[in-house]
Amino acid sequence: MDLDIEAIKHPAIYARVSSEEQVQGTSLDDQVDKCLKQAAVYGWIIPPERIYIDDGYSGASLERPALSRLREDVRSGKVDLVMVYKLDRLSRNIKDTVNLVLEEWSKEHRVVFRSVTEDFNTNSPLGTLIFSILASFAHFERDVIKERTSNGRKRRFSEGRRAVGRPPYGYDPGEVNGTMKVNEQEAKVVRRMFEMYLTGMGFMQIARILNDEGIRTKSGEAWSEKTVRDVIVNRVYLGEVKYSGQYGPGSHEPIIKPEVFDAAQEIRRSKNRVGGRASGSPFLLGGMIYCRNCGSMLHTQPETVSRRRHKDGSVYYTVNRAYYQCGGRVKKGNSFCRAGYIDQKWLDAVIVQRLKERFLPEIRGGRYLEELEEEASRYVQGIRTKIQAVAEEIETKRRAVDRWISAFENGQLSPEKFGNRISELEKTIDQLSAEKEMLEKHLEDAKMRKINVTWAKEVANIIERWDLIPFQYQKQIVRCLIDCVTVWKPSQGKGKHKSQPEVEIDIVWNRSQETLPIGDLPIN
Numbered sequence: 001m002d003l004d005i006e007a008i009k010h011p012a013i014y015a016r017v018s019s020e021e022q023v024q025g026t027s028l029d030d031q032v033d034k035c036l037k038q039a040a041v042y043g044w045i046i047p048p049e050r051i052y053i054d055d056g057y058s059g060a061s062l063e064r065p066a067l068s069r070l071r072e073d074v075r076s077g078k079v080d081l082v083m084v085y086k087l088d089r090l091s092r093n094i095k096d097t098v099n100l101v102l103e104e105w106s107k108e109h110r111v112v113f114r115s116v117t118e119d120f121n122t123n124s125p126l127g128t129l130i131f132s133i134l135a136s137f138a139h140f141e142r143d144v145i146k147e148r149t150s151n152g153r154k155r156r157f158s159e160g161r162r163a164v165g166r167p168p169y170g171y172d173p174g175e176v177n178g179t180m181k182v183n184e185q186e187a188k189v190v191r192r193m194f195e196m197y198l199t200g201m202g203f204m205q206i207a208r209i210l211n212d213e214g215i216r217t218k219s220g221e222a223w224s225e226k227t228v229r230d231v232i233v234n235r236v237y238l239g240e241v242k243y244s245g246q247y248g249p250g251s252h253e254p255i256i257k258p259e260v261f262d263a264a265q266e267i268r269r270s271k272n273r274v275g276g277r278a279s280g281s282p283f284l285l286g287g288m289i290y291c292r293n294c295g296s297m298l299h300t301q302p303e304t305v306s307r308r309r310h311k312d313g314s315v316y317y318t319v320n321r322a323y324y325q326c327g328g329r330v331k332k333g334n335s336f337c338r339a340g341y342i343d344q345k346w347l348d349a350v351i352v353q354r355l356k357e358r359f360l361p362e363i364r365g366g367r368y369l370e371e372l373e374e375e376a377s378r379y380v381q382g383i384r385t386k387i388q389a390v391a392e393e394i395e396t397k398r399r400a401v402d403r404w405i406s407a408f409e410n411g412q413l414s415p416e417k418f419g420n421r422i423s424e425l426e427k428t429i430d431q432l433s434a435e436k437e438m439l440e441k442h443l444e445d446a447k448m449r450k451i452n453v454t455w456a457k458e459v460a461n462i463i464e465r466w467d468l469i470p471f472q473y474q475k476q477i478v479r480c481l482i483d484c485v486t487v488w489k490p491s492q493g494k495g496k497h498k499s500q501p502e503v504e505i506d507i508v509w510n511r512s513q514e515t516l517p518i519g520d521l522p523i524n
């Protein structure tokens with residue numbers, strides 16, 4: 001902190017409670033006590049006449065008796081530091097606080113302002129100051145808003161009304177604020193969404209079907225994976241309302257039966273377990289795969305469902321499989337790059353297979369570990385040889401020094417010649433010693449490489465259980481083991497998803513051997 005404790009001669013404390021807070025018990029004694037303790041740490045003694053207390057005054061205005069006295073005392077130089085327990089004690093208004101602290105006190109009268117709980121001084125560099133002050137403002141402005149609204153929300157919640165926001169899809173606002181009535185048309189869609197989900201469709205598929213039918217969300221937008229998910233998990237459809245993380249009985253009519261809702265949640269949990277669609281992008285290689293032809297990152301196109309009609313008018317759905325596609329081609333067209341689509345499931349499976357080939361000893365015949373060990377010991381041996389050579393050279397130079405010294409002692413050399421020669425030799429010896437030291441450090445590092453064998457075994461352990469690992473972890477693991485993947489597949493006409501023998505895949509392995517995110521993996 002840049003606070004110059006010695007320079008402070010007349011520190012003061014300001015404390016305030018509003019009449020509301022008096023009831024709730026943010027006590028003045030507490031505030032003053034905390035400030036006095038902090039002052040004691042700095043060795044300041046604050047006399048009673050420099051403790052300014054506004055008891056029962058709101059922070060909304062600066063018109064407060066003790067604050068006015070404090071400002072007057074600052075003006076006449078009787079105070080050189082103002083301490084508060086928390087910034088919002090001074091004011092609940094951003095503009096007022098900035099004007100008072102920065103303009104009036106800090107700039108005009110060189111008075112330092114300090115908040116005990118927010119740890120900043122107004123004499124620290126301006127950047128830090130503004131940052132911390134603004135951060136605190138954002139913080140206490142939220143508090144003020146919360147203070148104002150939470151009482152009303154609590155009451156609405158206890159009465160079974162919605163505490164916040166507009167009704168979700170399926171409901172319209174009721175007569176009384178916070179009540180809801182069923183919107184029959186939307187409720188039908190909600191029930192259908194649950195039915196579709198129970199038949200095994202994913203959020204994205206459901207969104208696609210609704211969008212194809214021209215059904216829109218409450219805000220008139222197309223359905224997305226997220227908005228469908230929001231419906232499937234929303235307990236409001238069970239007739240419940242939510243307030244600050246907990247649910248309670250609502251006054252509105254339910255749309256979904258508890259057994260349907262529970263079945264949907266069970267499906268969702270099981271999908272999460274096997275690492276399905278629920279965990280972000282379903283693409284194992286999203287963001288790390290590039291077109292070898294043009295260098296663009298490949299885009300990911302998730303699975304889509306098309307709604308079609310048979311000749312007899314009955315509806316059926318077809319699934320378009322997910323694929324990776326050259327981003328350059330997507331943006332700039334065929335003339336820029338003619339890379340073809342690559343089936344996602346196929347490519348992801350190939351990469352997993354390559355991981356297994358690299359890291360699983362039984363597939364590699366144990367070669368990867370052996371190679372690592374060989375490489376490590378070759379490296380260590382190489383450094384040892386170099387250190388030996390340098391040490392020998394240092395020894396040679398030292399002997400030379402000895403020879404020159406005896407030559408000088410025998411009167412065979414002039415002092416100038418001797419001095420020059422010796423300082424030259426000493427310089428070389430210094431350089432060689434530095435080189436030896438560096439090599440020794442490298443040797444230590446190289447010895448650490450032995451750990452890599454352990455690491456590789458750990459990786460093998462994980463890869464062996466690949467199919468048990470939740471998808472979001474699989475993605476992380478792939479990113480630890482692989483730097484990036486480049487692919488090339490010439491564009492082709494029909495039957496593009498049948499087989500992909502002509503795709504060329506290059507994996508750039510991450511050689512830094514990072515620790516895998518296995519700490520919290522649900523496997524042993």
Ligand SMILES: [Zn+2]
Nearest residue numbers: 291294326337
């Ligand atoms: Zn390309």
